[in-house]
Amino acid sequence: MKSMKSLTVILSALVLLGSLSMASAESCCDKAKAKGQACAHKCCVEAKKDGKVCEKCNPK
Numbered sequence: 540m541k542s543m544k545s546l547t548v549i550l551s552a553l554v555l556l557g558s559l560s561m562a563s564a565e566s567c568c569d570k571a572k573a574k575g576q577a578c579a580h581k582c583c584v585e586a587k588k589d590g591k592v593c594e595k596c597n598p599k
């Protein structure tokens with residue numbers, strides 16, 4: 540059962556790594572845009588009000 544457990548740990552680590560690299564490749568605003576929606580993050584909504592892009596979620 541020990542090998543089963545380590546396999547599960549490795550698999551979940553891979554999934555986590557995959558989702559992390561996905562998140563860095565696309566910002567929350569890009570994801571929302573892809574769905575034809577505006578980003579629902581409070582910081583992004585505030586930035587959009589000022590006609591800007593949220594720098595916190597969209598670093599240069």
Ligand SMILES: [Zn+2]
Pocket residue numbers: 566567568569578579580583593596
């Ligand atoms: Zn956003």
Ligand SMILES: [Zn+2]
Pocket residue numbers: 580581582583584593594595596597
């Ligand atoms: Zn933001």
